[in-house]
Amino acid sequence: xxxxxxxxxxxxxxGASVKVSCKTSGYIFTRYSMHWVRQAPGQGLEWxxxxxxxxxxTNYAQKFQGRVTMTRDTSIxxxxxxxxxxxxxxxxxxxxxxxxxxxxxxxxxxxxx
Amino acid sequence: xxxxxxxxxxxSVTPGQPASLFCKSSQSLLQSDxxxxxxxxxxxxxxxPQLLIYEVSSRFSGVPDRxxxxxxxxxxxxxxxxxxxxxxxxxxxxxxxxxxxxxxxQGTKVEIK
Numbered sequence: 001x002x003x004x005x006x007x008x009x010x011x012x013x014x015g016a017s018v019k020v021s022c023k024t025s026g027y028i029f030t031r032y033s034m035h036w037v038r039q040a041p042g043q044g045l046e047w048x049x050x051x052x053x054x055x056x057x058t059n060y061a062q063k064f065q066g067r068v069t070m071t072r073d074t075s076i077x078x079x080x081x082x083x084x085x086x087x088x089x090x091x092x093x094x095x096x097x098x099x100x101x102x103x104x105x106x107x108x109x110x111x112x113x
Numbered sequence: 114x115x116x117x118x119x120x121x122x123x124x125s126v127t128p129g130q131p132a133s134l135f136c137k138s139s140q141s142l143l144q145s146d147x148x149x150x151x152x153x154x155x156x157x158x159x160x161x162p163q164l165l166i167y168e169v170s171s172r173f174s175g176v177p178d179r180x181x182x183x184x185x186x187x188x189x190x191x192x193x194x195x196x197x198x199x200x201x202x203x204x205x206x207x208x209x210x211x212x213x214x215x216x217x218x219q220g221t222k223v224e225i226k
Contacts, residue, residue: 037215044217044218044220045205046217049214061214062214095162100152100164100167101167102164103162103164105161106161
């Protein structure tokens with residue numbers, strides 16, 4: 001079955017960077033887009049962007065342009081999302097999502113001084 | 114960006130009774146390929162969102178047939194024919210058509226009496 005397993009929780013200081021991984025199994029990694037969505041505590045869902053795992057093409061939400069980078073390693077069927085210059089309001093659970101169908105378990109990123 | 118508006122924001126339902134949730138988009142979601150990329154998700158407490166319905170009315174694998182989706186253009190409905198206790202949570206609609214970005218409704222919280 002399709003599985004998306006994300007890396008563990010992170011605590012970062014303002015201004016730092018975080019890189020979240022999403023290891024996939026159960027399907028052909030390069031055939032489906034991978035999106036990243038976040039959810040601040042008690043809030044709704046916000047899309048950050050997506051990557052085409054086949055060719056590495058990316059498309060980011062305007063809000064995160066210049067701060068986010070999405071990459072992938074096809075040899076290990078893993079997608080990555082790096083967010084830089086972290087701010088307090090980047091505290092959220094970050095999800096990888098395969099083409100809108102399957103979600104990872106989420107990675108809690110806490111930005112705290 | 115396309116704005117997704119859900120109503121009501123909360124709903125309290127007796128088990129065995131039906132429930133209707135509504136989602137309105139600020140622009141038509143009908144694509145040139147004839148498809149409408151409107152999704153419904155349920156997020157249970159402490160869990161990742163799970164896909165219920167894709168492309169307006171197609172039930173995802175394993176989703177009980179008491180869930181059904183309908184609508185076209187800008188107006189969409191998720192119906193639960195007979196609510197069960199396990200249906201509690203927050204329901205989100207999402208448009209996956211106009212990239213970037215994906216956009217989500219603010220959610221409808223369903224409480225079981």
